[in-house]
Amino acid sequence: MSLAPDSLGPTLSIGEILVEIVATTAGRGFQDAQPLIGPFASGAPAIFIDQCGRFGGSAAMIGAVGDDDFGQLNVKRLEQDGVDVSGIRIDPVLPTGTAFVRYQSDGSRNFVFNMWTSAAGSLAWTEAVEALVLRSGHLHVMGTLLGQASVWPLIERAAELIKARGGSISLDPNVRKELKADAEFGERFERMVGLSDLLLPSGDEVFITAGLSPEAGEASALQRLFERGPAEIVLKRGSEGASSFEKDGRSSHAAAFSVEEIDPTGAGDCFGGAYVAARRLGLSVSQALDYGSAAGARNVTVRGPMEGAGTREQLDQFITNTPRRT
Ligand code: ATP
Ligand code: MG
Numbered sequence: 001m002s003l004a005p006d007s008l009g010p011t012l013s014i015g016e017i018l019v020e021i022v023a024t025t026a027g028r029g030f031q032d033a034q035p036l037i038g039p040f041a042s043g044a045p046a047i048f049i050d051q052c053g054r055f056g057g058s059a060a061m062i063g064a065v066g067d068d069d070f071g072q073l074n075v076k077r078l079e080q081d082g083v084d085v086s087g088i089r090i091d092p093v094l095p096t097g098t099a100f101v102r103y104q105s106d107g108s109r110n111f112v113f114n115m116w117t118s119a120a121g122s123l124a125w126t127e128a129v130e131a132l133v134l135r136s137g138h139l140h141v142m143g144t145l146l147g148q149a150s151v152w153p154l155i156e157r158a159a160e161l162i163k164a165r166g167g168s169i170s171l172d173p174n175v176r177k178e179l180k181a182d183a184e185f186g187e188r189f190e191r192m193v194g195l196s197d198l199l200l201p202s203g204d205e206v207f208i209t210a211g212l213s214p215e216a217g218e219a220s221a222l223q224r225l226f227e228r229g230p231a232e233i234v235l236k237r238g239s240e241g242a243s244s245f246e247k248d249g250r251s252s253h254a255a256a257f258s259v260e261e262i263d264p265t266g267a268g269d270c271f272g273g274a275y276v277a278a279r280r281l282g283l284s285v286s287q288a289l290d291y292g293s294a295a296g297a298r299n300v301t302v303r304g305p306m307e308g309a310g311t312r313e314q315l316d317q318f319i320t321n322t323p324r325r326t
Helices: 044-055 069-080 127-133 143-147 152-164 177-181 183-195 205-210 218-228 267-280 285-300 312-321
Strands: 011-014 018-023 036-042 059-066 083-091 097-103 109-114 138-142 168-172 232-236 242-246 251-254
Touching: 011 044, 011 152, 011 267, 018 069, 036 044, 036 069, 036 097, 044 059, 044 069, 044 083, 044 138, 044 267, 044 285, 059 069, 059 127, 069 083, 083 127, 127 152, 138 143, 138 152, 138 267, 143 152, 143 183, 152 168, 152 183, 168 183, 168 267, 177 183, 183 218, 205 218, 218 232, 232 267, 232 285, 242 285, 251 285, 267 285, 285 312
Parallel strands: 011 059, 011 138, 018 097, 059 083, 138 168
Antiparallel strands: 018 036, 097 109, 232 242, 242 251
16 A cells, blocks of 8 residues: 555645636637636645545645635635645735636637735745644645745645655646756655655656656656656546556556546546545555546536536446446
């Protein structure tokens, strides 16, 4: 078993908490008045932990929101879904972070973000944060946040403390080549890969994380990563499904479920939240792969980044009722 059991303490997610406001029509950006829908609870680390809690895994969040309705919406939502919110700071001055999103007809997205200049960027290592970290059993890390000066020192400190008490770490590399080319970021990122028990890359990230080009092939990239620390690697392949690889050579694949994609945002985070919760609750790799795939697929059928996150019962029903892509 590569991840610490649920009983050791909650899975901890650190980072941005936002609301998302979505244009209801496809087109370019926001330079004209147009119909919008939202606010929806959002922020990649928050989506992950919401799905983890909804699944029934022990879950907690460290982040910051403003003293406003957008902040309350997020905190209430996480609480409802079973997430410990004692590590969420309410900033008395800055507003909750926002993301306005509009899809173009080719599926690409235009954003207007107010993220690190909002309350989301006002994280601090408070007494409440320390108390929470000291009873957490697992840390989930978004790779991109290691480039974010207001967040990475908290992640590093939490990682050391959680590892020291026998906890485990998962890393969603979420990393672009350009980011990794920065020497300081690259070093921090490598250290986190070394500390991780589980990696959850998607697309080309397995190669970027391994420091190889795609021509090297998936097997060499995986081998190189296994040499550096993690015992379990799951490749997320979008509508092509997901594959798991273990250091001892075992592997399995779960074909994607056949669904109509309404809003692709949050699939990877829901996959991760359900996968980590399932593993920590003692389920097998292949069971976790099925729950992760179901969580990712179910979430893309509903508008809003975490509106489709499912409970374990809902995911069981989804698995029973939904055909797989062939
Ligand atoms: P994101 O696209 O949110 O950044 P990601 O790239 O990290 O996420 P994806 O591979 O897109 O991760 O999605 C995670 C998992 O969710 C997939 O492995 C798959 O099982 C499921 N999934 C995602 N999109 C679809 C889809 N359109 N149809 C069916 N399943 C999907
Ligand atoms: Mg994707």
